[in-house]
Amino acid sequence: MELALYLHIPFCTKKCPYCDFYSVPEIPDERLYLQALLKEIDLIKYHHEELFSEGPPRIKTFYVGGGTPSLFSPIFYEKLLDKLIQTLLFQPIELSIEANPESLTFEKAKGYKDLGFNRMSLGIQSFNPKGLEFLQRRHSLHEALLAIENVHKAGFENISFDLIYGWRGQGVKTLQKELQLALFLSPSHLSLYELTLYPKTPFFKKYSGLNFLREKRLLMLANLIENELLSNGYLHYEISNYAKEGFECKHNLSYWKVEPYLGLGAGAVSRISKYRFKNPESIRKYYEYILDKGTLPVIITENLNSRELIKEKIFMNLRLTEGLNLSEIRGYSFRLKEEALEKLCKKGLLSIDKDNLRLTPKGRFLHQRVVAYLWDNLEVMK
Ligand code: SF4
CATH class of the missing domain: 1.10.10.920 (Arc Repressor Mutant, subunit A)
Incomplete structure (x- = not known):
């Protein structure tokens, strides 16, 4: 069996008010999280025999997401990759890592590149200072541009920008300017997400039902994005994702094609044949299972019919x-x-x-x- 392997880093410096991903605003204990992950990898190898009845799975892509993976040092990932190579059939053709501009120095970017990461996904979210302010991001436009420069200097060729459209105050002209700057910087991949109000987020309480999120306006912005990017040679290969030919995200394609994937870390989800599992969305519980009890924290959420x-x-x-x-x-x-x-x-x-x-x-x-x-x-x- 071939698997896409996902690693979740559930830490952020502060929670963004629109975000419904599992992450906590804590200074991470890198050493402790690494210890738990190394143990989880061992446990997976020994306890998932019935799932991998055809023999050990081959890891074909590796994706580190979060949270904020760039809060962690290259040494953390070096130890983790060593363990994956020793324990699994770890042969990924694509190794992606997400980063936020405020925590990505040149040294970190270079460190990740030297370890073999060959795709960097940058959480830019907006190329407009007002957009960054509305979304309450922790980086400035200047820091975003600096991070992009550092990623290029570190040697990454496959770079993706994450952007959010539909924030209050973003009109056609504002979006057009953001897209022009993004295109000038020529990333190989762009993810453009519509601002969505997820229940339980502060934005949901604050903005539900407000005019700026009406469907007609969002559709107009979505059409503008598609026209601009298609006319600049990008392929619109997934609802929110555009890529230059050959730079589609192979890891995420596995999700959309409903192929098997395995998730590591607190809150990570796995899907193997007809089973879907989830590690608890609690770092404390995750440590409790793995480090104290020495068992996989997997909760079998579904046996799909x-x-x-x-x-x-x-x-x-x-x-x-x-x-x-x-x-x-x-x-x-x-x-x-x-x-x-x-x-x-x-x-x-x-x-x-x-x-x-x-x-x-x-x-x-x-x-x-x-x-x-x-x-x-x-x-x-x-
Ligand atoms: S940095 Fe990303 S993962 Fe963290 S809170 Fe903000 S949107 Fe969510």
Whole structure:
């Protein structure tokens, strides 16, 4: 089996008010977190035999996300990589690490590069000082530009920028200027996320129902992004992701293609065949399991049945521009009702080419609603 391996670093200097990822605003104890991860890797090797019945899995991509992975030193990652190489069939072709501008020095970037990381994803979020202020980021525009320079100087060629659009005060002209600067800096990959109000975040309480988040405005901004990036040679390969040819994120493609992945660290999720697991979203509990009890903290959240697997496939595959192949659904003896597909095509949300379903640009924007409708029109083949 081939696996995508994810490592979660659940620490940030401060929590951003829109963020619903699991991370805590604490100064991390690098040594203790490393100790737990090394133990977790050993435990995985010895306790997951039934999952890897065909033999040890080969790790084909490695992604360090968070939280803020750039809070950790290259020495931390060196020890971790040594352990992965000794313990697993660790042969990734892509090794990504996320970084935030305020915690990424040249020395750190160079250290990561020297260890073999070959893709850097920078949490820029906005190229406008007002955007950074609204999002309550901890870096200035100047620091963002400096971090980009450092990443280039360190030798990274595959660089991605994370940006958020739709913040209050961002009009067409503001967004256009941000995109111009981003394009001038010529990253190989861009992730552009619509500002989303997740329940339980401070932004949810503060901004729910406000005018600046109305659908029409966000759709206009999304269209502007697509037009600008396509005309500058980027491929729009996933709802929120653009890449120069050959620079699509291989690790994230595994998620969208519903391929197996393994997660390490507090709050990390794994999906192997029909099982989905999750480590506790609590650093204290994670340490308690691994270091005190010496057991995997894995909570088996789901043993997916065929219908759930298909639903996941519909949801994830339709995020991709290459879309969903209907034969895969039939392979599980399910089908989508013809009349439902016709209705979505008529509304300009879906296109069908032989066995392949793809969302149109308008459909991509309404992805969740289209998927929910398809789920309601999924039936067992007689
Ligand atoms: S830095 Fe990233 S992970 Fe941390 S709180 Fe902000 S958005 Fe969330």
